[in-house]
Amino acid sequence: MEQAELELAQHKFEDEVRTRLAGTAIDKVELLQYGDEPEIEPGELLGRITIGLPEGADPTDKKIRQQALEALVDNADPDAVAKELKQALGVKQFSDFKVFSRGGPDGQEHGPFIELKIKPDDRSPVTALGGDQPLTAVMARVGPEDLETLDTLIAVGIASSRAEAVRWALARLRERPAYEQLRARSREIEDLKSQF
Numbered sequence: 001m002e003q004a005e006l007e008l009a010q011h012k013f014e015d016e017v018r019t020r021l022a023g024t025a026i027d028k029v030e031l032l033q034y035g036d037e038p039e040i041e042p043g044e045l046l047g048r049i050t051i052g053l054p055e056g057a058d059p060t061d062k063k064i065r066q067q068a069l070e071a072l073v074d075n076a077d078p079d080a081v082a083k084e085l086k087q088a089l090g091v092k093q094f095s096d097f098k099v100f101s102r103g104g105p106d107g108q109e110h111g112p113f114i115e116l117k118i119k120p121d122d123r124s125p126v127t128a129l130g131g132d133q134p135l136t137a138v139m140a141r142v143g144p145e146d147l148e149t150l151d152t153l154i155a156v157g158i159a160s161s162r163a164e165a166v167r168w169a170l171a172r173l174r175e176r177p178a179y180e181q182l183r184a185r186s187r188e189i190e191d192l193k194s195q196f
Contacts (some may be wrong), residue, residue: 006033009045016088017049024075025052025068038147040117041162042154047085049114069112082116089118140166 014029159165
């Protein structure tokens with residue numbers, strides 16, 4: 001996203017957030033894009049709303065942070081706010097909508113956060129590649145080179161998300177003749193183990 005386009009989107013997002021959370025103390029509203037934080041995939045935006053704490057409050061005090069979070073939920077239903085934001089911004093899908101309290105991305109303690117990933121389309125990541133077959137979620141940590149590889153697959157249009165890029169790469173591995181040999185060896189080893 002071009003800088004001018006991102007700034008316009010940031011202003012619109014902030015205006016909509018402050019309108020829908022009027023009466024809630026808000027410290028900061030950010031709209032982050034790919035490259036700003038590792039968990040943001042190409043084509044995604046991450047909206048982060050930092051809820052303010054009372055003036056002079058100790059930001060490391062978990063009780064005060066919990067009270068700020070409860071005040072937010074008392075003032076506005078986060079799910080309803082997300083739905084309103086989705087309609088107001090013309091976004092088809094939010095994923096990973098979270099309300100939580102933790103240290104900030106800079107390592108400093110801040111008020112609770114609302115975070116929502118904004119997806120560019122409404123394709124379900126579960127059915128995007130495998131049709132209706134059930135998929136199992138797998139958590140994987142990857143290094144910078146692997147992350148760059150996944151993001152390159154997204155950038156050139158082979159996949160629409162990192163999860164889809166991993167599934168694509170695994171499908172390519174299964175196509176190799178050596179993979180079938182590995183599977184056969186694996187079955188042989190399992191048979192030998194069962195004899196003990």
